[in-house]
Amino acid sequence: MIIQQLHVESFRNIHSAQLSPGNGLNLIYGHNGSGKTSLLEAIHFLGLGRSFRSHLAQRVIQEGEDKLQLFSRLAAGDEEHKLGLRRFRNGDTEVRMDGERIKKLSLLAEALPIQLITPESFALLFEGPKARRQFIDWGAFHSDPSFYLNWMNVRRILKQRNQLLRDKASYQQIAFWDKEFLRYSTAVTEIRKHYVDSLNEQLKGIIGGFLPQVEVRVSFTQGWDSKTDFAELLQTQYERDLAMGFTVSGPHKADLRLRVGTLPAQDALSRGQLKLLVCALRIAQGKLLQQQLNKNSIYLVDDLPSELDKQHRKLLLQELVETNAQVFVTAIDPAAISDSLNFPPDRTFRVERGEVKVIE
Numbered sequence: 001m002i003i004q005q006l007h008v009e010s011f012r013n014i015h016s017a018q019l020s021p022g023n024g025l026n027l028i029y030g031h032n033g034s035g036k037t038s039l040l041e042a043i044h045f046l047g048l049g050r051s052f053r054s055h056l057a058q059r060v061i062q063e064g065e066d067k068l069q070l071f072s073r074l075a076a077g078d079e080e081h082k083l084g085l086r087r088f089r090n091g092d093t094e095v096r097m098d099g100e101r102i103k104k105l106s107l108l109a110e111a112l113p114i115q116l117i118t119p120e121s122f123a124l125l126f127e128g129p130k131a132r133r134q135f136i137d138w139g140a141f142h143s144d145p146s147f148y149l150n151w152m153n154v155r156r157i158l159k160q161r162n163q164l165l166r167d168k169a170s171y172q173q174i175a176f177w178d179k180e181f182l183r184y185s186t187a188v189t190e191i192r193k194h195y196v197d198s199l200n201e202q203l204k205g206i207i208g209g210f211l212p213q214v215e216v217r218v219s220f221t222q223g224w225d226s227k228t229d230f231a232e233l234l235q236t237q238y239e240r241d242l243a244m245g246f247t248v249s250g251p252h253k254a255d256l257r258l259r260v261g262t263l264p265a266q267d268a269l270s271r272g273q274l275k276l277l278v279c280a281l282r283i284a285q286g287k288l289l290q291q292q293l294n295k296n297s298i299y300l301v302d303d304l305p306s307e308l309d310k311q312h313r314k315l316l317l318q319e320l321v322e323t324n325a326q327v328f329v330t331a332i333d334p335a336a337i338s339d340s341l342n343f344p345p346d347r348t349f350r351v352e353r354g355e356v357k358v359i360e
């Protein structure tokens, strides 16, 4: 998918901005606080119906305004779509695709797959397992149409099961739910496993270029001991689950392990190297989607030059450009990007106090 036109209204400090991005690399530059991240955030908001910076969507709406509006003209091959989103202060969201109201935000994610890399999002990948699980599930969701429903069922049953555990239900009562829990958990786990395998294939080449001296291993952990049968485990762990008041093991505990030698990646790599690893993961994810479904992601890379020397900025930009996807990168100093390119960006925008201007 390519954004051909974007209209942002009352989003953070952007009162109104209209831009026609290029199909390839788009460079957005400007001083601190000018609105660069906000512009990426707006694109992300359009693709997911939520922000990456704030859980409170009201904060994204410009102060003094009652709603934000995003409008875009999208192209994928010969197809063209109009996608619009409105978010009101009371939390209501209205999404329209070609004039039709969309109720499920998951349809939005399908239409506009986004790969986001910000200093915060990459730190997140090395903290709790949640962000890593979300990373796997993004891929699982896009690569297998049955994932979403299976995962929703896991969540629904897990909620029931945990409620029963809190209510000190008997094992028989719990076992009633476990049959279904087992079925959906197995389906979710198979899809995730398969996805991480395919991802690893993609990753090899990219990591080889980014971190040639380091041996990075990416592996999937399913959320319970892989040598133990899950049905059996649920039974033997009933007492423990009961004491804890929740289901201790299961697909809700799945994780992606990132290791260098025997160490967790975050202990073995520098910040710049970690950033490259996260970029490699995101690029691999985008490439896989391209191969599997012939769908192009949109890459958003906030503050691309930070933490990276010129050589690695070059490698990263090259890898991004080679995806043939639409890419938006931000930087304070545009030279930090153009110095690392052998050609000019497709389009360059300067942001100043919330105003976005194309640079000819």
Ligand SMILES: Nc1ncnc2c1ncn2[C@@H]1O[C@H](COP(=O)(O)OP(=O)(O)O)[C@@H](O)[C@H]1O
Binding pocket: 011, 012, 013, 014, 030, 031, 032, 033, 034, 035, 036, 037, 038, 039, 058, 059, 060, 061, 062, 063
């Ligand atoms: N809801 C809002 N209404 C108006 N301005 C906002 C809102 N939220 C954030 N801002 C302001 O938007 C400005 C732009 O922030 P940001 O996009 O992070 O800048 P940059 O990434 O260019 O450094 C900041 O000065 C911030 O105070």
Ligand SMILES: [Mg+2]
Binding pocket: 033, 036, 037, 038, 302, 303
């Ligand atoms: Mg910023």
